[in-house]
Amino acid sequence: MRKILLEGLLRRPLTEPPPAAADAETAELSLRLKQGIDRVFGGSLAIRLVDAGSCNGCELEIHALNNPFYDLERFGLKFVASPRHADVLLVTGPVTRNMREALERTHAATPSPKWVVAAGACALDGGLYAGGHACVGGVSEVIPVDLHIPGCPPTPTMLLRGLLALMAACDGRR
Amino acid sequence: MTNATPILGAFPAAPDHMPWPRRVVDEAIWRVLSARLSAGELSLLGLWGDAGMVHMAVLGGDPVAVTVASLACPDGHFPSVGREHPPAIRFERAIRDLFGLEASDALDRRPWLDHGVWSARTPLGRPGAPEAPTPYAFLTSVGEGLHQIPVGPVHAGIIEPGHFRFTAAGETVVRLEERLGYTHKGVEALMAGAPIDRAAMLAARCSGDSTVASSIAFARAVEAALRVAPPPRAVWLRALAAELERVANHLGDIGAICNDAAFAVMLAHCSVLRERVLRAAANCFGHRLMMDAVAPGGMSVDLAADGPKLLHELVATIRRTLPPLVELYDDTASLQDRTVGTGILKPELARQFACGGFVGRASGRSFDARRDLVYPPYDRLRFEVPVRREGDVDARVRVRIAEVEESLTMIVQILAEMPSGAVLADLPGADAPGGEGIAVVEGFRGDILAWVRLAPGGIVDRAHLRDPSWLQWPLLEAAIEGNIVADFPLCNKSFNCSYSGHDL
Ligand code: SF4
Numbered sequence: 001m002r003k004i005l006l007e008g009l010l011r012r013p014l015t016e017p018p019p020a021a022a023d024a025e026t027a028e029l030s031l032r033l034k035q036g037i038d039r040v041f042g043g044s045l046a047i048r049l050v051d052a053g054s055c056n057g058c059e060l061e062i063h064a065l066n067n068p069f070y071d072l073e074r075f076g077l078k079f080v081a082s083p084r085h086a087d088v089l090l091v092t093g094p095v096t097r098n099m100r101e102a103l104e105r106t107h108a109a110t111p112s113p114k115w116v117v118a119a120g121a122c123a124l125d126g127g128l129y130a131g132g133h134a135c136v137g138g139v140s141e142v143i144p145v146d147l148h149i150p151g152c153p154p155t156p157t158m159l160l161r162g163l164l165a166l167m168a169a170c171d172g173r174r
Numbered sequence: 175m176t177n178a179t180p181i182l183g184a185f186p187a188a189p190d191h192m193p194w195p196r197r198v199v200d201e202a203i204w205r206v207l208s209a210r211l212s213a214g215e216l217s218l219l220g221l222w223g224d225a226g227m228v229h230m231a232v233l234g235g236d237p238v239a240v241t242v243a244s245l246a247c248p249d250g251h252f253p254s255v256g257r258e259h260p261p262a263i264r265f266e267r268a269i270r271d272l273f274g275l276e277a278s279d280a281l282d283r284r285p286w287l288d289h290g291v292w293s294a295r296t297p298l299g300r301p302g303a304p305e306a307p308t309p310y311a312f313l314t315s316v317g318e319g320l321h322q323i324p325v326g327p328v329h330a331g332i333i334e335p336g337h338f339r340f341t342a343a344g345e346t347v348v349r350l351e352e353r354l355g356y357t358h359k360g361v362e363a364l365m366a367g368a369p370i371d372r373a374a375m376l377a378a379r380c381s382g383d384s385t386v387a388s389s390i391a392f393a394r395a396v397e398a399a400l401r402v403a404p405p406p407r408a409v410w411l412r413a414l415a416a417e418l419e420r421v422a423n424h425l426g427d428i429g430a431i432c433n434d435a436a437f438a439v440m441l442a443h444c445s446v447l448r449e450r451v452l453r454a455a456a457n458c459f460g461h462r463l464m465m466d467a468v469a470p471g472g473m474s475v476d477l478a479a480d481g482p483k484l485l486h487e488l489v490a491t492i493r494r495t496l497p498p499l500v501e502l503y504d505d506t507a508s509l510q511d512r513t514v515g516t517g518i519l520k521p522e523l524a525r526q527f528a529c530g531g532f533v534g535r536a537s538g539r540s541f542d543a544r545r546d547l548v549y550p551p552y553d554r555l556r557f558e559v560p561v562r563r564e565g566d567v568d569a570r571v572r573v574r575i576a577e578v579e580e581s582l583t584m585i586v587q588i589l590a591e592m593p594s595g596a597v598l599a600d601l602p603g604a605d606a607p608g609g610e611g612i613a614v615v616e617g618f619r620g621d622i623l624a625w626v627r628l629a630p631g632g633i634v635d636r637a638h639l640r641d642p643s644w645l646q647w648p649l650l651e652a653a654i655e656g657n658i659v660a661d662f663p664l665c666n667k668s669f670n671c672s673y674s675g676h677d678l
Contacts, residue, residue, distance in 0.1 A: 001439075001502055001505065001506065003498065004439070004443070004498060004499075004502060005439075014446060049332045050328055051328075051333070051334050051335050051357070052335075053335070053356065053357040053358075053359055053674075054334070054357070054382070054674065055359075055379040055380065055381060055382045055385075055674045056334055056381055056382040056383055056672065056673070056674050057379065057382025057383075057385065057463055057465065058382070059332050059333065059334065059382070060382055060383060060426075060463065061462070062332050063332050063426075063445075064445070064448075064449060064452070066445070067442075067445035067446060067448070067449050068442055068445070068446055069446070069449050079332060081330035081331070082330070083328075093357070094359060096356065096357055096358055096359055096677075097289075097291040097292055097293070098287075098289045098291060098292075098355055098356045098357070098358055098677075099327065099335055099356050099357070100291065101291075102327045102328050102335065102356070106328050128364070128372075128375055128376055128379060129359040129360070129361070129364065129376075129379075131364070132297075132359065132360035132363050132364050133292045133293045133294045133297040133301075133360050133363060134292055134293075134297075134358050134359050134360030134363070135359055135360065152465070153382065153463070155462060
C-alpha cells in the first residue's frame with residue numbers, strides 16, 4: 001500500500017490537458033442556454049446521468065471521464081446521485097417507452113434552472129433503434145435538449161469538450 | 175450429464191441448421207426435455223420464440239454438445255418448461271410478451287419485458303393493440319417488522335436502469351425482487367427483415383461492454399447459416415479483440431468492486447489500466463470499444479501496423495502493474511472483510527441455472543465455451559479456466575484476476591502465431607440462399623448464444639441473442655438474501671449483469 005501511494009506521489013500525474021473546444025459542438029448550444037445565466041453556478045456544475053435505454057456503451061465512456069486521465073472533477077463538473085442535486089441531466093439512449101416516464105419524472109425532479117445534454121447517436125434520434133415498437137426515438141421528443149454530443153459512443157474527449165462548452169456558456173467565463 | 179441426441183434422434187432434423195442439429199419435436203418429448211433439465215441431466219442454454227413456434231437450446235453429453243428442439247404451437251400454447259425448471263421462467267414470460275405464445279401451465283404469468291407502454295402488444299407475434307398498463311404485482315413477503323425499499327429504475331451511479339424491490343428485516347435483506355425490461359429497445363423486432371450488415375450493427379449494440387463478443391456470436395451464426403468460413407487471420411483477430419475486451423472489463427470491474435467496498439485507490443489504478451487497454455484498442459482497431467470491428471465474413475478492419483508493438487507494451491504494463499494491486503487487495507484486511515463471505519452463490523444454483531462466466535466459475539461450474547464448445551482459434555491456444563467454489567464476492571474477484579492473466583497469455587500467443595492474409599470473406603449477395611445458424615461464444619460475462627434464420631438474399635428473417643445475464647440475474651436475487659442492504663452494490667457489481675443485453 002505504502003509503495004503504491006509513494007509511487008503515486010512521485011510520478012508525474014497522468015491527467016491530460018483539456019481538449020480545445022470544437023466549434024461544431026459549441027455552435028450546437030442553444031441560445032436559451034447562453035442567455036441570462038451568468039455565474040449562476042459559480043463555476044461548478046452537478047451532473048445527473050439518466051440512461052434512457054442505452055446499450056451501455058455511452059455509460060462506459062462517461063465512466064471513463066472519472067479516471068485519472070480525464071479527471072472531470074478538476075473542471076468543477078461532478079456526477080451526483082440524485083436529480084435533486086443536479087444542474088444538468090446527461091441523458092443517453094434512444095428513450096425506450098419503458099423509460100419514458102422515469103426520464104420525465106427525473107427531469108421534473110431536477111430543480112430549475114436546469115440543462116439537458118443528450119449524449120450519443122441514440123439520444124439524438126434513436127439511432128439504430130429508431131422506429132420500432134419500443135423506442136420513442138431521441139431525448140428531445142420527451143424533454144427539451146440544450147446540447148447534443150455526437151458519437152457512438154462519444155469518446156471521453158468528445159464528452160469533455162461538450163461539457164466544457166456547456167460550462168463556458170453557463171457561467172460566461174472561459 | 176447425458177446427451178440430448180438419443181432422446182431426439184428419432185425426430186427429423188431441420189435440413190439447413192448449422193452446425194448443431196435442430197429437431198422439431200412433439201409435446202411429449204418437450205416434456206421429457208423439461209424433466210431432464212429439471213433432473214440436472216441437461217443444461218438450458220436458451221428458450222426463445224418464433225412465429226407460431228418455440229425453440230429450446232440445451233447442452234449435454236460428454237463432451238458437451240448443443241441441441242436445439244423446436245415445438246410448434248398451433249393454438250398459441252406450449253407446455254411450460256419453467257414449471258419444472260425455474261431458469262426457464264423469465265424466458266417464458268418474455269416469449270409471451272414478444273410473441274403472444276403462452277406457457278400453458280406456467281407458475282408466473284406476469285409480464286416481464288412489456289411494461290404496458292409499447293406501441294403494440296406481442297410485437298413479434300400477431301401484434302395487438304396496446305392495453306392500458308396494469309400495476310406490476312411484486313411478490314409479497316409477510317413477517318413482523320419487514321419493510322420494503324424500492325430502488326430505481328434511475329439509480330444513483332452511472333449505471334443502467336432497472337428496478338430492485340428489497341424486503342428487509344432491519345438491515346438484512348429477506349427478499350430481493352428484480353424488475354427489468356426498462357432498456358428493451360425491440361432489437362429482435364428490428365433485426366427481423368433487416369439486411370445482414372444492419373442486423374450485425376444491432377448485434378454489436380446489444381450490450382456495449384460485450385460488443386466484440388456479441389458481434390462474434392452473431393457473425394458465427396450467420397456464417398454457419400451461409401456456410402461461409404471467415405479467413406484464418408480474421409478468426410485470430412477476433413480472438414485478439416475478444417481477449418482485449420475481456421481484460422478491459424475485468425480490470426474496470428475489479429476496481430469498481432473495490433470502490434463499492436469504499437477502497438477507492440484500487441478503482442483509480444484499475445481505471446488507469448482499463449483506459450490503457452481502450453486506447454490500445456482504438457489504435458489497433460480504430461474504436462475504443464472495438465464496435466463494428468467484427469463483421470459477418472471476418473473483420474471489417476485489420477490490425478493496425480503498429481498494433482503488435484502497442485499490444486506487447488500493453489501486456490508488459492499490465493503484468494508490471496497488476497500484481498502489486500492484487501497484493502494490495504490481499505493485504506487489506508478491511509477490504510477482505512467486505513468481500514469474503516459476502517453474496518454467496520451456492521454451487522447447486524450455479525449448476526441449475528447453467529450460469530456462465532466468472533459468476534458460474536466462482537461457484538464451481540467449470541464451463542467455458544472457448545474450451546468446451548471450442549471454436550477457432552481457441553483450439554490452437556493454451557489457456558486455463560480458473561474455477562473456485564466459494565461463490566462469494568471475493569471468489570468472483572479472484573476468478574477475474576486469474577482470467578486477466580490468462581487473456582494476457584493468449585494475446586501474446588495470438589500475436590506470435592496469427593497468420594497473415596485477408597480479413598474479410600465475401601458473403602453471397604442477392605443470390606444468397608436461406609439457412610439457419612447457431613453459435614455460442616464466450617464473452618467476458620459468460621456464454622452468448624446467437625441464433626439466426628436467414629431468408630434468401632441476405633436478409634435476416636429472425637434472430638435471437640441470449641445474453642449471459644439471463645441466467646445470472648435471477649441468481650443475484652438468491653445471492654443477496656441474508657446480506658445487509660448496504661452490501662447490495664458490492665454484490666451487484668461483482669455479478670455485473672447487463673441490463674441492455676438482457677432487456678434487448
Ligand atoms: S450511441 Fe452507440 S454506444 Fe451510445 S447507447 Fe447508442 S448504440 Fe450504444
